[in-house]
Amino acid sequence: MAGRDAVDLADVSPTAWRLLRVAAGFSQREVEREVAGLRQAHVSMLEGGSRALSGDRRRELFALYAAELDDGQVAALVEHF
Numbered sequence: 001m002a003g004r005d006a007v008d009l010a011d012v013s014p015t016a017w018r019l020l021r022v023a024a025g026f027s028q029r030e031v032e033r034e035v036a037g038l039r040q041a042h043v044s045m046l047e048g049g050s051r052a053l054s055g056d057r058r059r060e061l062f063a064l065y066a067a068e069l070d071d072g073q074v075a076a077l078v079e080h081f
Contacts, residue, residue: 014049024068
């Protein structure tokens with residue numbers, strides 16, 4: 001299993017984004033409050049596969065989620081979903 005540092009965020013599926021958020025204990029509204037300038041609609045579109053965020057935004061969002069999870073959890077969600 002690859003650690004969180006080895007994750008290519010461009011390859012994270014919409015389902016994995018949603019599962020990472022939920023596993024980290026965030027609702028879409030909570031993400032909106034935690035990440036300046038990010039709206040619930042952005043999270044919804046990323047998780048629905050209808051729109052990708054910029055690389056910087058994906059890294060910021062991933063860091064938020066990964067801070068609440070261990071490397072094994074992150075790797076399992078990204079690799080299997």
